[in-house]
Amino acid sequence: MANLLVTGAAGFIGANFVRYWREQNPKDGIVALDALTYAGNAANLDGINQVDFIHGDIRDQALVARLMADHRIDTLVHFAAESHVDRSIKGPDVFIETNVLGTHALLKVARRHWLDSGSGQPHRFHHVSTDEVYGTLGRDDPAFTETTPYAPNSPYAASKAASDHLVRAYHYTYGLEVTTSNCSNNYGPYQFPEKLIPLFIANALHGRALPIYGDGQQVRDWLYVEDHCRGIEQVLRKGRVGECYNIGGGEELANLVVIDTLCAAIDKAFAHDPMLAARFPDSPAAEGKATASLKINVADRPGHDRRYAIDEKKIRDELGYAPAHGFADWFAQTLQWYLANESWWRSIMDGSYRSWIADNYGHRAGVAV
Template sequence: MTLLVTGGAGFIGANFVHYWRARHPEDAIIVLDALTYAGNRASLAGVDVDFVQGDIRQTALVEQLLRNRGVETLVHFAAESHVDRSIHGPAAFVDTNVLGTLSLLTAARSVWLAGDGTPHRFHHVSTDEVYGSLGPTDPAFSETTAYAPNSPYSASKAASDHLVRAWHHTYGLQVTTSNCSNNYGPYQFPEKLIPLFLINALHGRPLPIYGDGMQIRDWLHVEDHCRGIEAVLQRGRVGETYCIGGGAELLNIAVIDTLCAAVDAAFAADPALAARFPGAPAARGTPTASLKTTVTDRPGHDRRYAIDEAKARAELGYAPARDFATGFAATLAWYLANEGWWRAVLDGSYRDWVETNYAARG
């Protein structure tokens, strides 16, 4: 089949393209990406795709791609996704996440529902943040959890989820939606917790911890997420939503401590790292944890997220393949081996803003 992947040069989108190309070599993949700050063409190096630089809000362009390229499946990753940025500039999140999704739905309806109604699938990738915040003993989020978004980012994603649902129930568009937990892995832009803290640790910069660091997240390796989306596309029921989790509910401070210890161990095992990153405390035998510092908590910071993926397990046969220890070790190894990639994406004033002031959407 032919897939159109929006946001395919971003973190999760690029990983999905790598994943799909390796497992479905006969399929054609078209990537549509505006290449904003978090989109990086280099993340697709060596992958056979048809790349189109463009904005998902360009409805005519999307219609042209769907119609002229014979696209049967649209996988929608394109989104603004950093909570801190949404607090400082919410309008961009409404423009991309709400109006951009509306544009895609409009194009899909125009092309796919015209005439004899070509079989198709519009898959929308969303987040567990639309469900709000859990208390310490609350049951994990599931597909029946009421929406209660608390940030401009999560509110914009909730709005896009509702639009996708409405286009199915009103117009008959063949849609599915997945809501995932916190992703980590290769090609993640260093504004999110794990790559930000890894790169700060390598440069001896502060590791800014929001509040008490006791926020809890369910960590999902990006390849497991891609496996989950593949399962939805192949076996998911049209009109349904599926929660995709990593089964690794951890305190933010525990993730940070794991990261610090892993960096120390990597420097101890490989003396060459001290020469590559002389600013790292580990290069001098000082614990990376010495960089930890507490900063004022983020406004409206959700306390706990957790995913119950029972529906995905039962209907799709999905289960995460990597525990956090295995996934994190692979992620650290990737960032150490791909210094050129992350140095190339960290340029300009945004680099300074990210690296020195903010912890991740955590």
């Protein structure tokens, strides 16, 4: 039996991880810590049994130390982060505060609790990072490996790179038992609707524009969130201390391909369920028109990385990980989840969030202000 502290547990990937871990490991203790900033939503954890939710900040070292002691934490899984590139371009300070200083605060508490106290307790600090720390790839470049030099190109990626280095340093300097995973683009239930897939689903259902940066040929590797959770579980159970593991979905797709897949799936869903037209009368699909008619091209964002690709050979060979969810089938499942959970995303897309979208995308996102 393990006792986990999961940071960022009310966010997209964190909440999916808590759900996954509780299903797979029903006897383990789970403490879910989240500051509930704009992307954190306590409702993401609704219905999960025997999870202690704590509303708090990872930078509050006294709070984290108390949780570690009171719950006898032996495993810390660190998801908490600011993660949206567009936001980091407009306001980088909070990314440094949360991703760098917040991670360092956790490392200091973990060191004091697990090492300086002299308890000798077996432990693991697992840090969840991103493929964006590696920079960008050309069309024919080999995929990122764990030895690819870091070359972050956005304030977000730079803040995650800094936190990765701190985690590594605490292992090699102090002996903290750490692992790091660098994942590709996640999709699935509970994703905050500022990211491409949930934002474009909501826009399409309301007949709003689908703004495509540049030519839409930026390539990403797409990873279903449950596969990501399984990969982290493999790292926690079998990963070598001090090592990094890339977790990918094995599906390199251009943004435009993802958007076209989304449009086609919405058209198909409306064709099969006449009730959708009544629920979303402003969608082109409600009138039998193509959702793709909403696509517009807008100026590319500054420093937009052209291609990410994950080489997951290390985690496959060492730990036996392989993604189990193909994009075509599981994107359809994801769309069905958003259609079935309209109240969830409507409750999130409130006035303050709509104002942020308007400030950053203007009329291009078709957001009514």
